[in-house]
Amino acid sequence: MRKKTRTLIVLTLFFLLPKGHCVAQGMPVYDNTNFVSLVKQLVESAKQTAEMLKMVDQLKEVKEKLEKVNNAVRQYQAVRDITSDNQRLVELVRNDLREILNSPYIHPEEVGIISRDFDAIIENSLNQLEFMAQVLSSDFLNMSDSERLAILEEHRDKSREMVADIRIKRKRYALIISFRELQDRINTRETNY
Helix, strand or coil: CHHHHHHHHHHHHHHHCCCCCCCCCCCCCCCHHHHHHHHHHHHHHHHHHHHHHHHHHHHHHHHHHHHHHHHHHHHHHHHHHHHHHHHHHHHHHHHHHHHHHCCCCCCHHHHHHHHHHHHHHHHHHHHHHHHHHHHHHCCHHHCCHHHHHHHHHHHHHHHHHHHHHHHHHHHHHHHHHHHHHHHHHHHHHHHHC
16 A cells, blocks of 8 residues: 555646656766866966065065175275275375475474374275275174175265365365475565565
8 A cells, every 4th residue: 555655646746746847856976077077277376376476585585695795896886985085185195295295385283293193094095995894805793784784884975084084184285385485585575585
């Protein structure tokens, strides 16, 4: 009897459902090709991400190398400027001091004072060069390149100040000489009348 009831229910449902619109429920069907392509895309994306991370690391290394080269170039320029300033300083002292000391309008007691003024500047210049050599040659207190560059730039500014100081001293002594020369001309003119 149970069998008949079951058959009857199935048949009734079969006739009640409209023809052509049968909907079957059951196990969902997965398309393996979509899943496989998704996995392939994820793997490819991971590879590209890894490559991009490598490129970022390489770019960081290149940036650091460029910064080191840039610092080295700036250090070289600072050293070159300091050296040329010191050469200019020595030439100014050599020529100007000789010219000033050879003037007949400089008194003998002033020769020592003038020489000491110029010698102090030259000595300071030589001390700067020696310090610069220590900064560059040794690992001066384990400095970074930027700290070393800051020290060199500071010394470059000081060397330029020394050149300016020599020029000011030279102008001052030239003014003294020209004043004394003018005074001498006036005095000799008075005695000639």
